Amino acid sequence: MKRNRREQEGLCDLNKHVHAHAESVHEEPSAEDQALIAQLLHGFDQMEQAIRQPEPPPLHELEQLIAGEKRKLRKRAGLEVALFLVIALTLIGGNMLLASINIVVFAAIQGLVFVAMIAFAVRFFYRAKKKVKSGHA
Amino acid sequence: MDELKQIKRAQRGDSQAMAQLLQAHYSFLMKYLIKMTMNPALAEDIAQETMLRCIEKIHLYNGKSKFSSWLITLATRIYIDQMRRTKVEKQWKNQEQALRRTEWQVKARLAEWTDAMHALTRLGYEWRLPILLKHYYGYAYDEIADMMDIPPGTVKSRIHHGLQQLRKELTIDEKE
């Protein structure tokens, strides 16, 4: 019988997830493979018992870690927005210049991008619907 | 639904919820990492990295898989990236790893370090990982494919060849 270790990891996880368990038990490994696998699993268990697991860090330490990381992330986010604004003003500036010089090309680009976006959205929908259909099948 | 609520709170920025989440899953993460890397020191480093990555990407978690699965997916990707980057130094690293292995082998008071585990350690991570994920943790082929960022067919063939290689190594050992 296949040992599913995930339940045994001791986490009361009520987040039900239907994973393709059927697929993983479809092919039973050959007899000699099963013996080998049993050896490996035994070894993993031994390893787990022998190696001293460090205790989970205390909550306040984790909160410090989180605070530090969040600060770093906020700073990086700010830099990204600043960079984006520079790019934005450049691109918009250029685009407006184009609009005032040659409205036809400008309108053509507008039309192209619009069509491309709609096509992208449609293609996404088509593929997403296909996935849902095969998922429920 | 307790954990789901906690995750939602952490996603909205509740640091306390995030800390509780990380603490709750820490030992699962560490156990996985030790089995994956076969290197306790590296495991701790990657655990740290993983937690930071988790904080960064928590709002991208979409509930499609278990949180613990998502967490070890992060860890696996970090590990694979590291291993890929140190390809050149990998030989040296393997030596060092072997040294550490014998070190804690002695400290670990193991009755016997089975030949199979020994051979598994010598196997590259690309073959060891799918075997660990499929036969110890029970993940499906496409879940493993997603974790390792490789096609599901490759997962299947790696497990097959990995086991084959192990059998070969073990029969060679027996003959000695």
Place this chain on the structure above:
Amino acid sequence: MHRTSPQDLPVWGIVLIACILLAQSLFLFMHSRRHTKYYWIWGIVGLIQSPGPLIAYWLVHIFWPWRKERLKNRDLRNKRDE
């Protein structure tokens, strides 16, 4: 005549379009940042044209997830009632 003189296009028209594009792209950038790893693409595309990217983004990241959630809840309710 393929060249339009600056008087053909009122300045306020250009300023208006520029403001719309800036607002759209900023929204797309900031919002998609929380939902996808492709946020830079959404931001940049939102700088070029409007309202195409906005429509596409709404469809892909707002409407579709909402509809999936509705369908899932309906399926769950049906299963429970069986």
